[in-house]
Amino acid sequence: MPPNSIASEGQTSVSVELFREAMSRLGAPVTVVTTDGAAGRQGLTVSAITSVSDTPATVLVCINRSNRSHEAFRRNGVAGINILGHGHDGVAGIFASSRRSPAEKFASGLWRIGKTGAPLLEDAAVTLDCVIEDIRPSGTHDVLFCAVRDIAINDKIAVGLAWCGRAFHHLPFAPLTAPLKVRDTVP
Amino acid sequence: MPPNSIASEGQTSVSVELFREAMSRLGAPVTVVTTDGAAGRQGLTVSAITSVSDTPATVLVCINRSNRSHEAFRRNGVAGINILGHGHDGVAGIFASSRRSPAEKFASGLWRIGKTGAPLLEDAAVTLDCVIEDIRPSGTHDVLFCAVRDIAINDKIAVGLAWCGRAFHHLPFAPLTAPLKVRDTVP
Numbered sequence: 595m596p597p598n599s600i601a602s603e604g605q606t607s608v609s610v611e612l613f614r615e616a617m618s619r620l621g622a623p624v625t626v627v628t629t630d631g632a633a634g635r636q637g638l639t640v641s642a643i644t645s646v647s648d649t650p651a652t653v654l655v656c657i658n659r660s661n662r663s664h665e666a667f668r669r670n671g672v673a674g675i676n677i678l679g680h681g682h683d684g685v686a687g688i689f690a691s692s693r694r695s696p697a698e699k700f701a702s703g704l705w706r707i708g709k710t711g712a713p714l715l716e717d718a719a720v721t722l723d724c725v726i727e728d729i730r731p732s733g734t735h736d737v738l739f740c741a742v743r744d745i746a747i748n749d750k751i752a753v754g755l756a757w758c759g760r761a762f763h764h765l766p767f768a769p770l771t772a773p774l775k776v777r778d779t780v781p
Numbered sequence: 782m783p784p785n786s787i788a789s790e791g792q793t794s795v796s797v798e799l800f801r802e803a804m805s806r807l808g809a810p811v812t813v814v815t816t817d818g819a820a821g822r823q824g825l826t827v828s829a830i831t832s833v834s835d836t837p838a839t840v841l842v843c844i845n846r847s848n849r850s851h852e853a854f855r856r857n858g859v860a861g862i863n864i865l866g867h868g869h870d871g872v873a874g875i876f877a878s879s880r881r882s883p884a885e886k887f888a889s890g891l892w893r894i895g896k897t898g899a900p901l902l903e904d905a906a907v908t909l910d911c912v913i914e915d916i917r918p919s920g921t922h923d924v925l926f927c928a929v930r931d932i933a934i935n936d937k938i939a940v941g942l943a944w945c946g947r948a949f950h951h952l953p954f955a956p957l958t959a960p961l962k963v964r965d966t967v968p
Contacts (some may be wrong), residue, residue, distance in 0.1 A: 596880055610931050616932045617909045620832065620864055621943030621952050623808040625917040644829045645807065646843050646922025651800040654841075654924065656833050677807055720803045730917060730925055733834025737841065742795050743802045749789040753868040756808035756943050759954035765808050767946035 615660045619692070621758040624678045626689045628713040631670030635713060636663035637699055640691035642735070643675065651721060651742035656735045660767055662692065666738065670703030673740050679719035680753035682762050709744050714739050719751040719767075794935030810944040811865045812843055815849070815900040822900060823850035824886055826877035828944045829922070831860065838929035840877035840909060843922045844919050848911045849879065858913050860927050861899030867896065867940035867951050906938040906954075 596767060600612070628637035642656035657664050667673060678686055688694060688702045704716035709725030713722065724740035731737075756763045785797070815824035829843035841860060844851050856862060865873055873887045875881060891903035895910030902908065911927035918924075945952045 600936060608838045608932055610835045611933050612934075613835050613929060616864075616909065617835075617840075619907050619934070619954050620808040620830070621808060621941050621950075622831070625807075626848055629945060640919050642831045642833065643807070644809070644831045644841075644843060645804040646829065646924060647922045648797045648800050648804075649921050651795045652796070652920050653804075654831075654839075654843075654919070656831060677803075682965060720806050724802065728907075728919075729956055730871060732841070732915075733839050734836050735834045737924075742800060745799050745800075747803055747806070749787060753953040754806050754808050754945050756945065756950070758941050758943065758952035761953075761955060763950070763952045765941070765945035766941060766948075767806050767949045770962075771945070 610663040618760050619758070621756050621763075624682070624686050624757050625764065626676045626678065626685060626715060627657075628674040628676065629667045629670045630711050630713055631666075631672060633669035634701060635696050636666040637689050637696065637713065638663045639670055639686050644722065646739070648774075652727075653724070653740050653742065654739060655738045656732075656739060658735050659731070660734065666736060667726065668729060668736070670711070671719070672710040672712045673724045673726055673738060674708055674710070674714045675724060676715040677716040677722075678755045679751035681753065682718075682755055684761050686714070686755065686762070688712040715744070717748060717751070719748055719754055720776040721746045725778040795925040805947055806945070808950075810867070811942040811944050811949070813863045813865065813872060813905075814844075815861040815863065816854045816857045816859055816898055817894070817898050818853075820853040820856035822887065823853040823882050824876050824883065824900065825850045826873050827956050832848060838932075839914075840911070840927050842855050842927060843919075844924050844925060844927045845919065845950070846918070852923060854913065854928060855916060855923070857896040857898070859899045859924060860911045860913055861895055861897070861901045862909040862927065863905040863910060864907040864909075865942045866938035867942065869905075869942055870949050872902070873942065873949070900934070904935060904938070906935055906941055908933045921949065
């Protein structure tokens with residue numbers, strides 16, 4: 595064991611408190627994940643998200659089953675993943691609040707509707723319009739496997755947002771050195 | 782659509798190239814994930830990792846099935862997750878190299894053996910000693926659901942490492958404002 599360490603060794607199991615402290619040191623993205631459809635519009639701030647596979651393009655998102663938005667994702671079957679950038683700390687805070695209604699949350703930001711029907715944040719750094727292909731429960735959470743149907747990258751957003759040590763951080767993106775082969779630039 | 786956007790709309794599917802560009806803007810942690818056991822010692826740098834549930838403590842890790850380390854994780858059934866900090870850019874680069882053998886990789890860094898048998902980096906910001914409880918394939922990758930059996934937080938590491946825009950970034954951790962209830966401080 596290294597010196598100055600806080601550890602679970604000698605304990606019979608890992609405590610929730612120690613696990614949360616450990617996870618606070620895992621640098622994480624900041625996204626707002628939304629849904630809409632028969633079960634209504636919902637959205638929440640999510641840092642538990644990662645890329646899985648590029649063939650086919652798939653990301654996964656973890657949502658607590660006790661979150662009031664959870665059932666809408668399951669029933670609507672679609673997810674709008676909005677990767678936030680510099681200046682989005684406010685939107686992230688609003689969508690992280692469990693006290694606010696969907697109407698109060700979506701009053702913040704300008705929204706468009708993706709192909710799947712999911713709300714997409716007009717000035718997000720990146721939006722991924724997704725169909726939820728599979729849901730796997732794990733402990734308190736459901737893991738949503740999201741097949742990406744549409745992508746929009748906002749090239750005006752040059753700095754992204756990360757969450758680490760219980761604070762926001764700003765991370766510059768690398769500039770595009772060459773145009774992407776697949777692109778539609780909309781005026 | 783926002784101006785200055787690069788989008789897949791109008792395309793029949795999402796291209797690998799566009800998906801990778803989008804994912805480069807998702808701020809991500811930097812970890813070295815290891816295994817050891819009957820199938821031998823292996824390790825690789827992983828950014829596709831996220832916390833899932835605190836009850837029970839569970840994280841998930843995505844590993845490409847074509848990576849030479851993949852089979853060892855499946856057969857050994859254990860994973861050491863080493864969350865990297867400031868100064869670990871070198872170790873991250875070495876473990877990211879698919880050309881290096883396990884012996885070449887583990888020559889970098891000081892390693893101890895966790896309860897599960899997984900190698901843990903002595904000066905990592907955090908180590909999670911895990912049993913792989915489930916594996917779910919998704920596209921090119923396997924998603925490993927890792928039950929956390931042991932945690933060590935190195936309180937001397939005050940700055941974490943993130944990967945965003947194809948570059949490393951340094952993220953300060955919040956100082957502990959109060960001692961954790963569950964702790965073993967080893968001199």
